[in-house]
Each structure stands twice: as structure tokens, then as C-alpha cells.
Amino acid sequence: MSKGSHRELKLLGNAAADFSRKELAPSREENDKYPYGAFFDTVINKAYTIDFFHIILPEDAGGMGQGMAALSVVLEHICQEDSSLGGIIFTCSAAHEIMKAAGSMDVLSQITDVAENVNDFLIAFPVFNNPSEIPHLACARKDGDRYILTGSIEYMVLGNIAAKALVPAKISDDNTFSFFLVDLKDKGISISDPILSLGLHACPATDISFQDVNGILIGEENKGKDYFNAMAEKFHVAAAAMSQGIMKGAFKEALAYTKGRFQGGRQIVNWSEMKMILANMAVKIKVSEMILASATVAVDENGNGWRECAKAAAIHIQELACDLTTDGIQVLGGVGYMKDFGQEKRFRDAKHIQAILGLAPLKKIDYLENFIM
Amino acid sequence: MLSRSEIKSFIERTPSFKNTMPSLQAIPKSPRWMIRETQEVIAIARKFNEEVVKPYVLTLDRKMHEDPDYLPWDFVKKANEWGLYTMWIPKLFGGRGYNMASMSVFVEEIGSVCLSMANLIGVHYLGVATLVASWNTRLIDRICRDVVKGEKTGEPCLITLAITEPGAGTDVEEMDLADKGNITCKAEKVPGGYKLNGTKIFISNGHVSVWHMTIAYENLDKPSDATIMVAVKTGMDGFSFGRMEHKMGQKGCPASELIFKDCFVPDDLVAVDTRQIDKLNRSKKDTMQQIIDYVVAATRAGVAGFATGAARGAFDAAIQFAAGTKVNGKLLINHEWAQCMLAEMYKNVSLARISYVETNYANNLFGMYKLLQLKPVYYFLKIVPHFLLDKIAPGFLNKPFMTWVFRKLQLDFQTDEDFHCTSGWGSLAKFSATDLGIKNCHMALEMMGQAGLRHDRYAEKFFRDAKLLQIYEGTNQLNRLNVFKCFMANDYPQAVVFEE
Numbered sequence: 001m002s003k004g005s006h007r008e009l010k011l012l013g014n015a016a017a018d019f020s021r022k023e024l025a026p027s028r029e030e031n032d033k034y035p036y037g038a039f040f041d042t043v044i045n046k047a048y049t050i051d052f053f054h055i056i057l058p059e060d061a062g063g064m065g066q067g068m069a070a071l072s073v074v075l076e077h078i079c080q081e082d083s084s085l086g087g088i089i090f091t092c093s094a095a096h097e098i099m100k101a102a103g104s105m106d107v108l109s110q111i112t113d114v115a116e117n118v119n120d121f122l123i124a125f126p127v128f129n130n131p132s133e134i135p136h137l138a139c140a141r142k143d144g145d146r147y148i149l150t151g152s153i154e155y156m157v158l159g160n161i162a163a164k165a166l167v168p169a170k171i172s173d174d175n176t177f178s179f180f181l182v183d184l185k186d187k188g189i190s191i192s193d194p195i196l197s198l199g200l201h202a203c204p205a206t207d208i209s210f211q212d213v214n215g216i217l218i219g220e221e222n223k224g225k226d227y228f229n230a231m232a233e234k235f236h237v238a239a240a241a242m243s244q245g246i247m248k249g250a251f252k253e254a255l256a257y258t259k260g261r262f263q264g265g266r267q268i269v270n271w272s273e274m275k276m277i278l279a280n281m282a283v284k285i286k287v288s289e290m291i292l293a294s295a296t297v298a299v300d301e302n303g304n305g306w307r308e309c310a311k312a313a314a315i316h317i318q319e320l321a322c323d324l325t326t327d328g329i330q331v332l333g334g335v336g337y338m339k340d341f342g343q344e345k346r347f348r349d350a351k352h353i354q355a356i357l358g359l360a361p362l363k364k365i366d367y368l369e370n371f372i373m
Numbered sequence: 374m375l376s377r378s379e380i381k382s383f384i385e386r387t388p389s390f391k392n393t394m395p396s397l398q399a400i401p402k403s404p405r406w407m408i409r410e411t412q413e414v415i416a417i418a419r420k421f422n423e424e425v426v427k428p429y430v431l432t433l434d435r436k437m438h439e440d441p442d443y444l445p446w447d448f449v450k451k452a453n454e455w456g457l458y459t460m461w462i463p464k465l466f467g468g469r470g471y472n473m474a475s476m477s478v479f480v481e482e483i484g485s486v487c488l489s490m491a492n493l494i495g496v497h498y499l500g501v502a503t504l505v506a507s508w509n510t511r512l513i514d515r516i517c518r519d520v521v522k523g524e525k526t527g528e529p530c531l532i533t534l535a536i537t538e539p540g541a542g543t544d545v546e547e548m549d550l551a552d553k554g555n556i557t558c559k560a561e562k563v564p565g566g567y568k569l570n571g572t573k574i575f576i577s578n579g580h581v582s583v584w585h586m587t588i589a590y591e592n593l594d595k596p597s598d599a600t601i602m603v604a605v606k607t608g609m610d611g612f613s614f615g616r617m618e619h620k621m622g623q624k625g626c627p628a629s630e631l632i633f634k635d636c637f638v639p640d641d642l643v644a645v646d647t648r649q650i651d652k653l654n655r656s657k658k659d660t661m662q663q664i665i666d667y668v669v670a671a672t673r674a675g676v677a678g679f680a681t682g683a684a685r686g687a688f689d690a691a692i693q694f695a696a697g698t699k700v701n702g703k704l705l706i707n708h709e710w711a712q713c714m715l716a717e718m719y720k721n722v723s724l725a726r727i728s729y730v731e732t733n734y735a736n737n738l739f740g741m742y743k744l745l746q747l748k749p750v751y752y753f754l755k756i757v758p759h760f761l762l763d764k765i766a767p768g769f770l771n772k773p774f775m776t777w778v779f780r781k782l783q784l785d786f787q788t789d790e791d792f793h794c795t796s797g798w799g800s801l802a803k804f805s806a807t808d809l810g811i812k813n814c815h816m817a818l819e820m821m822g823q824a825g826l827r828h829d830r831y832a833e834k835f836f837r838d839a840k841l842l843q844i845y846e847g848t849n850q851l852n853r854l855n856v857f858k859c860f861m862a863n864d865y866p867q868a869v870v871f872e873e
């Protein structure tokens with residue numbers, strides 16, 4: 001990696017950290033009330049204007065043309081405070097990446113070039129399911145040179161805030177699927193209320209059904225699996241970066257609390273069992289940092305075995321984050337369970353993120369089958 | 374082969390037979406009717422689940438997401454109608470008198486569908502247990518009969534335990550820590566009673582309860598020697614509710630702040646104070662720890678019951694998902710890795726259950742349930758008609774002599790070994806089962822992926838709800854330390870706890 005890009009990454013990291021501290025942390029509890037509270041439009045708009053949604057978008061399409069290292073650094077800082085925004089950036093970027101992998105840059109540019117606001121820019125995508133594993137697919141049929149979609153898709157992330165959606169759908173009866181871009185304002189589309197979910201409350205998902213909806217084919221027919229995998233192979237590091245951000249946020253809050261809380265006549269940080277818990281948290285974070293740093297470099301530099309690195313990193317770091325955030329609450333005792341602290345949200349978000357890009361156990365089996373056997 | 378004395382000496386060695394096998398010792402002594410009674414309890418819980426809990430579980434949780442200050446009176450009234458708030462009040466005090474151990478089984482059943490609703494029922498018995506552990510028969514009779522009356526009139530009368538303070542959570546659970554803690558809930562002796570000042574936080578069911586078994590301290594410099602337990606009634610002058618916490622899970626069950634400002638508590642509502650326990654064999658500090666441990670040895674088994682329910686609920690969500698979802702072209706339930714994961718989850722449920730069952734046997738033998746589980750007492754109370762007991766019991770329960778007898782039997786006659794066995798088992802069950810509960814929630818969500826994230830698939834709710842179980846009734850760390858204290862430290866005179 002060149003010196004310049006190191007500096008760029010640092011700058012990007014600082015900008016994300018600053019944004020998290022100022023824009024996300026103060027209203028985390030409030031923003032998390034969605035869908036029973038207001039959606040944090042203002043924050044999303046600000047993130048949009050400072051190009052957090054443009055990081056991996058090629059320069060030709062008006063983006064920053066950066067790699068996974070840049071996306072990861074931003075996601076990590078954002079998720080230290082509020083992973084919902086991280087989830088939105090991840091989802092939209094994943095949709096961009098699929099379109100890029102499919103060679104549909106012209107279609108993508110048509111969206112990004114003309115977008116007048118963040119909603120126009122965003123693309124909804126069911127990012128928590130790998131359609132090759134669990135076939136949640138719509139049906140597509142060819143009608144002249146058009147494609148018509150029917151059926152439904154569960155848990156379409158950003159379904160109620162994006163203008164467009166990237167939809168996996170079946171054309172033939174075999175195990176293949178294809179991707180289509182649809183306009184979510186199409187009259188044949190019905191969108192459910194936002195689904196009440198475990199975590200990432202302000203990164204909403206909806207169920208969507210399609211009744212004779214026009215779809216633009218992305219790439220070639222029946223190549224959906226290839227495009228999804230091309231995206232996922234890279235995006236595993238971005239998912240891991242989100243988990244790492246959550247871990248860092250949880251540790252910071254835990255350590256600060258243990259220094260200010262007294263039980264048994266001393267700061268609780270001075271009970272050695274508490275030190276042990278904090279030490280385990282700190283070790284997890286250090287290990288995660290090392291793994292993620294080398295995996296991201298490998299991905300961006302197409303290094304030897306980068307796909308294995310990225311996937312193994314994601315599987316391991318996501319597990320670490322789930323363990324660590326349990327302790328993050330535990331360290332605070334009763335208040336850790338309450339909304340006025342950040343730990344309970346991190347506990348939910350870490351588990352939520354573990355499901356990104358498909359079932360966690362299948363990621364492991366897939367790792368063995370694809371890279372080892 | 375070995376003489377009796379040899380056998381005795383071997384089985385007393387660590388790990389002692391007494392501590393390791395409460396069930397084997399308790400079963401021959403247990404009344405046979407307990408089996409049928411426990412079966413009946415399971416059946417009642419399942420019927421209640423079908424008719425009340427299942428249809429309401431998602432609605433209540435959603436309602437709480439929408440309005441975190443909503444009070445679940447509708448559910449509390451339903452549970453009251455079903456008689457669930459008197460089921461485990463001893464018949465002697467007007468209740469239905471089901472054996473106490475069966476309460477853990479009951480909360481497992483309800484908890485396997487909804488931990489909030491299980492808590493709305495179960496935590497009332499934390500209050501009952503605290504009241505009972507004072508062995509102040511007059512006050513027990515008075516308050517329990519209020520609960521019974523509340524059932525008849527349709528005005529639920531629930532009881533809480535209020536011990537946690539803003540500055541002292543772990544510290545108020547352990548007398549060894551109390552004196553170093555930041556304890557502020559003061560009870561000042563005044564003519565005719567006590568004047569209470571201070572705040573309690575996180576009190577489960579607070580806003581929907583009538584009686585609050587409140588722990589306060591006459592001397593804040595040395596609380597361990599000055600602990601008192603009083604009953605405060607909602608509506609009393611100087612007592613009010615503060616905020617209701619906004620929690621991650623168990624949303625349907627309020628966690629309340631209780632505020633005391635010059636709240637006068639008359640002598641007849643004092644369950645225990647230092648004057649009353651002065652004549653007992655143990656020191657005031659040890660007696661108060663004994664009373665606290667009497668309560669938590671029983672109620673931590675209850676928490677393990679909740680946790681078993683959570684482990685089971687998460688397992689149910691996962692197996693149903695696996696049975697109905699095709700993954701990579703075949704049903705998930707037919708993938709070998711998934712079968713092993715489900716078996717692991719099933720094991721976690723079973724081990725969690727065994728932990729509370731064993732604890733309850735220890736409590737039957739050496740703890741809170743001991744007297745009522747004695748066969749003659751048990752059968753007498755089963756057979757004698759309610760109206761007869763109601764006529765005679767209050768008369769003698771109100772006599773100070775009865776309090777003296779009960780305290781003698783339950784406190785003085787309980788040996789340190791008995792006390793360590795029940796307290797140790799209570800803690801062991803609590804942290805084991807709650808860790809297993811959380812483990813299953815993790816596994817269910819991993820297995821279900823995207824589907825598990827949705828509220829309408831239940832798994833995410835269990836995950837949020839179950840986490841609380843590792844925190845309340847003493848954090849799991851505190852309970853681990855208590856297991857060390859009860860089961861290991863005595864063998865090593867050089868070992869000290871909470872003094873590093």
C-alpha cells in the first residue's frame with residue numbers, strides 16, 4: 001500500500017471518528033427507537049454529503065474509488081458508536097459491488113449520477129441472506145426485452161428508504177438466480193412496515209412483494225451466484241470491520257465505567273476478576289485488529305489467498321464480537337442492560353451483524369469446502 | 374466391608390456426599406404427592422401458556438417498544454384471575470400451598486414462551502420468599518392474606534424485594550462487602566417505628582406491586598450489623614415511584630425506582646430488625662446473610678428455571694426453523710451439523726434444568742422449604758380444608774411465640790453446612806443455567822440467520838430477555854465467588870473471599 005493511501009486512510013478514519021462522536025453518539029438511544037421513533041434522516045444526509053456512501057464506488061460513477069481498507073476503516077469507526085449507519089453504508093455498498101461485479105456500471109451510474117438526495121442514491125438489498133443457501137427469491141420472466149418480476153423477498157434491507165432495490169430472482173427452474181434492479185415506486189410493489197428486529201434498528205428492513213414489476217437485468221441471466229460471491233468475498237472484511245468497531249466501542253465504555261463505579265470500597269476495575277474480564281476483551285480486540293489488518297491488505301492487494309483470509313477473519317471476528325459484547329454488558333451490571341448506556345445495543349448489533357451475508361455455521365462449512373478441501 | 378463410622382468419615386470428605394447428591398438424600402424423604410402436584414403445575418402452566426401467554430407474547434413486547442412506560446396491568450390481572458399469585462403461598466397463610474420447588478418448573482414453562490410474563494409472576498415470589506425468610510409469622514400472615522384477598526377482589530396484590538440501591542448492587546447482596554459499600558438507604562428508629570430515607574432501583578414489578586419488602590440500614594457506617602427488613606405499602610406517606618427503566622429485554626416486566634422520603638414505617642410492618650434477632654445464636658451480620666441466602670438459595674433456583682425456559686424457547690425457535698427451511702437444497706434439520714447443534718441445545722436445556730432441580734432438593738433438605746416438605750406437615754396441610762386452617766391459623770401465627778419457634782427452627786437449627794449447601798447450589802444453578810440459556814440463544818440466532826433477526830420469529834426476543842438473567846439476583850461473577858465461598862473456601866483456612 002502506498003504512503004499516500006495510508007494518509008488517505010488515516011484522514012478518512014479521523015473523519016469517520018469525528019462524525020461518530022458528534023453526530024451518532026449523542027442521539028444513539030433516540031435513533032435506536034426507530035421504527036417507533038423518528039428516522040435519523042439528518043444524520044444520513046450528512047453522511048451522504050461527506051461521501052460515506054461513495055467510498056468503494058468507482059470514480060467514473062462519481063465515487064471515491066477506494067478499496068475495502070477504506071470502507072472498513074469508516075465502518076469500524078462508525079460502528080463504535082452506532083452500527084445502524086454502518087449497516088446502511090454496508091448494504092448500499094454491497095449492492096454497488098454486485099452491480100460492479102456484473103459489469104452493470106452503466107446502470108449504476110444512471111442512479112448515482114442523477115441522485116438528488118440520499119434516498120435516490122441508496123439501493124435496497126437483502127444483505128442478510130445468501131440466496132444460494134436459502135432461496136428467498138422472486139420470480140422473473142422475460143417479456144420481449146423486458147423482465148417482469150412477481151413473488152416476494154423477505155427482509156429487504158433499506159426497502160422503505162431507498163428508491164431502488166437489487167432483487168435476486170429465478171428465471172429458470174434450476175438452482176440458479178439472477179439479479180434485477182427495480183424501482184421501488186413501481187405500482188406493482190408493496191412494501192411492509194419496517195420489521196421490528198434484533199439490532200440495527202435504524203437500518204430498516206421490510207418484506208416486499210412484487211406483482212408484475214419491471215426489472216432491469218444486472219449482468220447476465222443465471223449468474224447471480226457468481227456476482228453475490230464476488231461481492232461477499234470482498235465484503236467479509238467490511239462485515240468484520242463493523243464487528244471490530246462494536247468491540248472497540250464496547251471495551252471503551254466498559255473500561256471507563258469500571259473506573260468510575262465503586263463496589264466493595266474500590267473501583268470495580270480493581271477487582272481482579274473484573275481485570276480478567278477486561279483483559280479477555282482487550283486480547284480479543286488486539287487479535288481482531290491484527291487479523292483484520294492483514295485480511296484487508298490481502299483483499300485490496302489481491303494477495304495470495306485473500307479470499308480465505310477475508311472469510312476466516314469475518315467468521316472469527318464476528319464470533320469474538322458476540323462474546324465480547326456479552327461481557328460488555330456484564331461489566332456494567334444492571335445499567336449495562338439499560339437503554340441509556342450503549343452496551344445493550346452493541347450486544348444486539350454484534351449478533352445481528354453475525355448474520356450478514358448468510359448463516360454463520362454455513363460460512364464455516366463453505367470455508368472448508370471452498371478453500372481447504 | 375466398611376464400618377458405619379468409616380463410611381461416614383469417607384463420605385464427609387470433600388466433595389462431601391451431602392453437597393454432591395442432594396437429590397438422592399431428598400427423594401426418599403419427599404412426599405409422593407409432590408410428583409402429582411408438580412405434574413399438575415406443569416399442566417396449569419401449559420394451559421396458561423396456550424390461553425394467555427402465547428397469544429400475547431409478541432403484542433406485549435411490541436407495545437413496550439412503542440411505549441416503554443406502559444404498565445402490564447392487563448396481564449397481571451389475568452394472572453391474578455388464574456390464581457397464580459397465591460399458588461406458592463403456603464396454605465398456612467391462606468395460599469394454595471403448592472410445593473415451592475414446583476415454582477421453578479412453572480417459570481420454566483412460562484419462560485419458554487415469554488420471560489417477561491414469567492418474571493411478572495415469578496418475581497412476586499421473590500417478594501414472598503423474602504417475607505417468609507424473616508420468619509415473622511404475624512407479618513407473613515398479614516401480607517399473604519392481602520394477596521389472597523387481592524385475588525378474590527380482582528385487585529392484584531403483588532410483593533417485591535427492594536434491596537438494590539444506585540450506589541450498591543453487588544455490595545448489598547454480600548454482608549462482607551456491605552460495610553465498604555456506598556449504601557444510603559437509611560432507617561432511623563423513631564417512636565413507634567422507623568423513618569426511611571433513600572432510593573432503591575431496578576425493582577422488578579415495582580410499579581404494579583402493593584407491598585415492597587425493603588432492606589434498609591440503621592447505621593450506614595456499619596450496615597452489616599444494622600440491616601433491617603420492612604414492608605412498605607404502595608400509597609404510604611413518603612413513599613413514591615420514580616422512573617421506570619427502559620430495558621433491552623424483559624420489557625413487559627417493569628424495573629422501578631422506589632423513593633423513600635421520611636417514610637414512616639410502623640413497628641408492625643417491621644419484618645426483621647436488629648432487636649428481633651439479637652437473641653439468635655449467630656451474630657446480626659451472619660443472621661442477615663443467612664436470611665438473604667435463605668431467599669436467594671430458593672430464588673436463584675427460580676432464575677435457573679427462567680433460564681431453562683429461555684434455553685428451551687430458543688431451542689424451539691431453532692428446531693422449528695430447521696424443520697421448515699431448506700438450506701442448500703435440503704431441509705436444515707437433515708444436515709448433520711444442524712442435528713448436532715440441536716442436540717447440543719437440547720443438552721443445554723437438560724443441564725440447566727438438572728441444576729435447578731438439584732438445588733431445589735437441597736432447599737427441601739436444608740433450606741427454606743424444609744419444614745413444609747416434612748411428610749406429616751405436607752400431608753396435613755394438603756388434607757386439612759382451607760376454611761378450617763383460615764379459622765385457626767391466624768390466631769396462633771399472630772403470637773410472638775410462633776415467630777420465635779420458626780426462627781429457632783429455621784435460623785438457629787440450620788447449620789453452617791446446611792447453609793453452604795443450599796447457598797452454593799443456588800449460585801451454581803444460577804450461573805450455570807443462565808450461561809446455558811444465553812448459549813442457546815446465540816446458537817438459535819446463528820442457526821436461523823436472517824429469520825432469527827425478526828421479532829416475529831421469537832429467537833431475538835429470547836436473546837434480549839435472557840441476558841438479564843446473568844445480571845440480576847447477583848451477577849454471575851458474584852455467584853461464582855459464592856460457589857467458591859460455599860464449596861471450596863472452607864477446606865482451605867488460608868482462603869479469603871472479597872478481600873484481595
Ligand SMILES: Cc1cc2nc3c(=O)[nH]c(=O)nc-3n(C[C@H](O)[C@H](O)[C@H](O)COP(=O)(O)OP(=O)(O)OC[C@H]3O[C@@H](n4cnc5c(N)ncnc54)[C@H](O)[C@@H]3O)c2cc1C
Nearest residue numbers: 263271330331333334536537542543575577845846847848
Ligand atoms: C432488570 C433488572 C431487574 C432487577 N430486579 C431487582 C429486584 O427486583 N430487586 C432488587 O433488589 N434488585 C433488582 N435488580 C438489581 C440486580 O440484582 C443488580 O443489578 C445486580 O445485583 C448487580 O448490581 P449492580 O447493577 O449495581 O452492579 P454492580 O454491583 O455495580 O456491578 C458492576 C460490575 O462489577 C462487578 N463487581 C462488583 N463487585 C465485585 C467484586 N467484589 N468482585 C468482582 N466483581 C465485582 C459485577 O460483577 C459487575 O460486573 C435488578 C436488576 C435489573 C437489571
